[in-house]
Amino acid sequence: MSTIPAGAVETTARNALLLDFETNTVLFEKNADVEIPPASLSKLMTLAIIFDELKRGSIRRDEMFPVSEYAWKTGGAASGGSTMFLPLNSQVSVADLIKGIAIQSGNDATIVAAEGIAGSVPAFAERMNAKAQELGLAHSHFANPHGLPDPGQRVSVRDLATLAAYLIRTYPEEYPLFSEEEFTFNGIRQQSRNPLLAYGADGLKTGHTAEAGYGLVASAKDEKGRRIIFAMTGMKSTAERATEARAMLTLGLKGFENVVVLEGGKTAGEIPVQGGAEPSVQVKAAGEVRFLEPRGSGAPYVSEVVAIGPVEAPLPKGRRVAVLRVSRDGKVVREEPLYAAKAVERAGILQRIQDTVMGHFR
Structure with a gap:
């Protein structure tokens, strides 16, 4: 992972990371590896587990999971937190649970999913931690699927950005869900809390607890298709979160540009054989x-x-034979391998003799 300076950038977020999706280049960071409470941002990992289970065929979208008393009490309407308003002892489909988690941020939905997939919240948390280890999330540990306060639950914004990139890259068919602005279930219409959907972002998730403050993981593309991902936490209000997130969005999309030195598929030049x-x-x-x-x-x-030593025939197509040496202000900043664009057969004996004779007179 490379890092480039973003100039004099400031944010009131306690923790922030801005990442170029394709190149994994860090565009801005602030306390990116500090371990913090994830709040509802932990639901991104919950969704990752659900998507994994769907992909493996362990569960189906139309499969129905029961709403337990624990899910109803801990994450339902009576809890006072984010909820999907699932009725006690009802049945809900996996497809609706996914929307309830991604769009409504329903705590009850995460518990129902956890119990339906793993049998219990602790067992589901074990799967979350195994996934975190698989993805190399060095500063994350999960204790529940919803993100309500727990001393054993922590993440870093770098880990959250890595997790978001995993979801985008691995489940492109699921990703459009994160840009849906509302979802109605059981007659109750709720809207996404992501303040950036109106400004061109296409995901992912917001979060808030008193301890964590207001946070957000977001992603967006510019007009040329370059995608950015950023994670921010520790803001003091929804208004501050919206303002700081818009500033980070603008920085990522407008503050950087791709400078093309060599277009894909174009030849860089030629070398003697x-x-x-x-x-x-x-x-x-x-x-x-x-x-x-x-x-x-x-x-x-x-x-x-620049050729890599003498290049002799026969030369197969695709052999590495040179480097593209890129300089700026007289300093070499990059060397990119170059490959033969076509095969070159060995010359006949008469031509080799002629080339040797001519070489003596040059």
Whole structure:
């Protein structure tokens, strides 16, 4: 993971991380590895487990789970927290539970899902922690599926961003759910708490407890399709969360740009081939060569093709034969491998003799 300076950026959030999705480049961070209470942001892990179970075929979308008294008391209407308003002893489908968690942030929905999948909240928490270990979430530990205060529950904003990236990358068919603005269940219509959906974000989740403050994990694309992810926690109100999140959204989408040095599929140049049926071969990179950087941050890049020693025929297509050396202000900033764009056969004996003779007179 690389990091680039974002200039003089400030945020009132206690913890924040802004990430370029494709390159995993950190654009801004503040106390990104400090362990904090996750509040409802832990529901992203709950959804990850549900999506995993669906993918494995362990559960079905139309499968019905019962609403236990524990789920009703702890996360239902009487609890005073975020709820899906599930009736006691009713049955609810997995599909509705997913929406109730992602859109309404229902605590009761997470408990019903946990009990339906793992048999109990503690057993489900074990699955959450196993997933956290699998994803390399070094500063996270889960004790319940909803995020209500528990001394054994913690995350970091870096881990939350990693988890969001996992959901986007692994479950693209599920991800549009996070951009839905409302959901009606049992005659009750509720709206998403994500303040950025109206400003171009397409997910993911908000959270709040007295201990954690107001937090958010969000993602959005710019007009060229570049995606950012950011996680922020520790704000003091919904208004502050909305203001700071919009500022982070603007920074991520407008404050940085991709500078393309070599377009994907384009040849970078050519290098000589000794003893070949052709005197040279064109070379290309494995993909697009570009830099993500703050807008207007410096002088233009200069690139040159440098062969890796003498290149001799026969030369197969795709062999690494050169590097694209990229410089700025006279300093080399990157060397990208280059590969033969086509095969070059060995020249015939007469041509090799001629090339050798001609070489003596050059």
